[in-house]
Amino acid sequence: MCGFIGLLKAETEMLGATERKEFENRLNIIDYRGPVDQGYYEDETIIFGFKRLSIIDEVSGHQPFAYEDDRYWMVFNGEIYNYLELKEYLQREGIDFMTESDTEVIIALFSKQGVDCFKQLRGMFSILIWDKQAQCLYGARDPFGIKPFYYKETEQGTFFASEKKSLLSDSEQIDQQGLQHYFTFQYVPEPMTMNQKVHRLEPGSYFIKQYNRPITHFRYFQLSFHSKENTDNQWVDKIQSTLDQSVQMHMRSDVPIGSLLSGGIDSSFIVALAKQYHPNLKTFSVGFEQDGYSEIDVAKETADKLGVENYSYIISPEDFVEKLPKIIWHLDDPLADPACVPLYFVAKEAKKHVTVVLSGEGADELFGGYNIYHEPDSLRVFESIPTPVKNLLARVASVLPEGVKGKSFLTRGTTPLRQRYIGNAKMFEEKEKNSLLKTYHQDYYYQNVTAPLYDKIGNEPAVHQMQYIDLHTWLRGDILLKADKMSMAHSLELRVPFLDKEVFQLAREIPVNKKIANGTTKHILRQAAQGIVPDHVLNRKKLGFPVPIRHWLKNELYSWALNLIQESQTAHILDKEVVFDLLEDHCMDKRDNSRKLWTVLMFMLWHQIYMENKFDIAELQSEDKTESKLVDVS
Structure with missing residues (x-):
């Protein structure tokens, strides 16, 4: 797991000392993504910078990675779980390897197959490959968008990076369309960002950029559904075997590995399968002091019955507010999902024991869990x-x-x-946004995001259409964004076995009546988990990472929220009277405005960090040194 930055230059010349120092600063700002090692490559046309968190082949996996007598240079963020199988295939084709890394496997496969190689990669990745001989740059992102990939066109050339903050300058402007969509979705939908000139490479796609020519995008992976008929027993067998294989492959690592554990079926299923291959598996949970907002007791019971260690962390309102600026800085764009906060804390604690964790993201979107x-x-x-x-x-x-x-x-x-x-989330209606946003533009209608998706999937059953929308919006805009950013904030690699190509190929074939049945969600997945997951988990109501902001905004966080609204320099964007009314109506119990308020507050905090420069970036970037409240409850 790593971070990179690349620049395909507008002019063919080596960077001067000033430009080189600026490039190094852009890389160093994401040091937490790869604090173990760093590397550079530069020729007259391109420069790569890389930060490495060593997971596989810790000794010889240095990047940027050169191949075929320095014709190809590559930087790569992620993990390829089928790299051993691909390596065996390439060796049968007569290719020799110098390292044990998955990095060399990718570039060897690319050398042999070109862009077709991306279809064969089973894992999470963002990749940059420079063909020095052809003067051509290639980039690719994994099918689900597990790993981030940003790019930006400038006078200096085209920048590419693992995080948006590496691409920002002092003259950034807010993207008005991204801003307006944020207040609908609670995140900025891809490929947009909150900054006008920075974009994201879409999942399941790659680009080709010949030197001094426009960038061209291509799709190598399409999400779709194709229902088939099987008996429940057949589906159960298929789910168990496919998910077991995915978990086994996701545990390939040369460093310690653990798993996140909530009170739900998804993470419990992952832990139960992982324990077969790692008997001393450590698990990590998080909760709040507020009654009804903690799954620690359930997670502890699950861990006890599965025979694994469990560590938990209790988050106070003071912890919560103190870390919010650091959390928003790491996210790059505002995200109004309060669950990113507990994820930040559980990742912080997990890092004290392991370098890699498994997690249950993606099960709801694939198996019908909402x-x-x-x-x-x-x-x-x-x-x-x-x-x-x-x-x-x-x-x-x-x-x-x-x-x-x-x-x-x-x-x-x-x-x-x-x-x-x-x-999965809809914050403000158009009429409400028109009142809230002084910059409201009627052409930036939220259905501009979803209508093209419905056009592609409109003949499928309604539930499949909803899953398709979530896979293309909620999953990549919220779930995977916070999973990557909150774990990497602590130099922790988070792996998601449900979001595996083979698991998806199975899930896409399961009919709706096997997913939503008998008054439950994920019906057939629950059947597959019987006898593997403890009974007390199987039919629990879905909670995720519940966060008590509804209560806190009336009490512990009220003064903080009021001060943030007053101090935020966003009066040219937002009608603050509308925001004050939301807060007062919420506190007087006229209506629950907590999620709408949180959406506004997270934008205001983001604006203070990235537009007002109110916070010390060095402090936000620094390693979290707060005293641990870790409790061993194994």
Whole structure:
């Protein structure tokens, strides 16, 4: 697990001392991604910088990596889990290897197959390959977007990096479309960022940039569904064997490995399978002092029954607020998912014991784990209602006061799926954004993001359409963003066995009635977990990382929130009176505005860090030295 920066220069010349120092500073700002080793390569056309966190072949995996008499130079962030199998294939083809690293396997495969090689990689990755002979740069990102990949066109040339902060300058401007979408989705949807000139390479794609020519993008992996019929027993067998193989491959490491453990089925399933290959597996959990917002007791019970060590960390409101600026700085863009905070703390504690952790991200998107996926079934009654009657019901719902029982049901039932569902979170409606944002632009409608996705998947059942939307928005914009940034903030590699190509190829074939059934989500995955996962976990309500912001914003965090609103220099962007009203209505229990408030507050904090330069970046970048409250509850 590593970090890189690259520059394909606009002019063919070596960097001067000033430009070289600036480039080194851009790399050093992400030192935490790879504190073990660093390296540079420069010729007249390109320069690469690399920070390494050694996981496989700690001795000889140095990057930038040269291959074929220095024709190819490569930097690579991630892990290729099938590198041993690919290496055996290449050796049968007569290729010799100098190292034991997965890095050499990638470049050897590229040398033989070109861009077709990306289809064969089973893992998480962002890759840059410079063909010095052809004067051509190639870049690729893994199918799900587990690893980040940013780029930016400048007068100096085209920059590429693992983190956006490596690409920023003093003259950055907010991307107005990204800003507006943030207040809908609670994150900036890819390929946009909150900064106007910085973009992200989309998952499952690669680019080719010939020197002094425009960059061209290509897709090598498409997400789709293709339902097949099997008995429950057949599905169970397939899930168990495929996931077991994925976990086994994800445990390939030359450094200590552990696993995150919540109170849910996903992480428990991963831990139960991982223990077969690592009997001394350590697990890590997190919770809050507030009653009802901790899964530590359940995680401890799970760990006891699985026979693994478990360590937990209790987060106080003071911890929470103290680390927020550091967390937002690491995220690069504002993210209004409070779950990034407990993830930051559990990663911090895990790093004290291991260098790699497994985690359960992706199971909900692949196997139908969100409660909202029940909605199409609950609204099925509207399918038989004639259109004129539905239009009448929609008008009735529109005039009913907020909070009236049945209003939401009528509204959802009379609204087409593609208009009502944009992913797992929807913060502000367009009318609300128009009041909140002084920069509101009617052309930046949120459906600009989701409509093209619905056009591609519109013939699938409603639940598959919702999964498709989540895989392309929520998963990469929220779930994987915080997983990468919060773990790498502590130089910890986080691996996600559910987000494996072979697991996806299986999940895409499972019909909806096997995912959503008997009043549960992930129905067939739960069956597959029986006898492997402890019974107390199998049918628990999904919580994820619950965070008590609803309570805290009325009490412990009220003064902090009020001060942030007052001090934030965002009056040219936001109507602060609207924000103050949200806070006061929430505190007076008129309505629960906690998630909307949190969305505004995280933008304001991001603005203070990245636009107002209110915080000392060296302090935000520094290693977290706070005193541990680690408790061994094994």
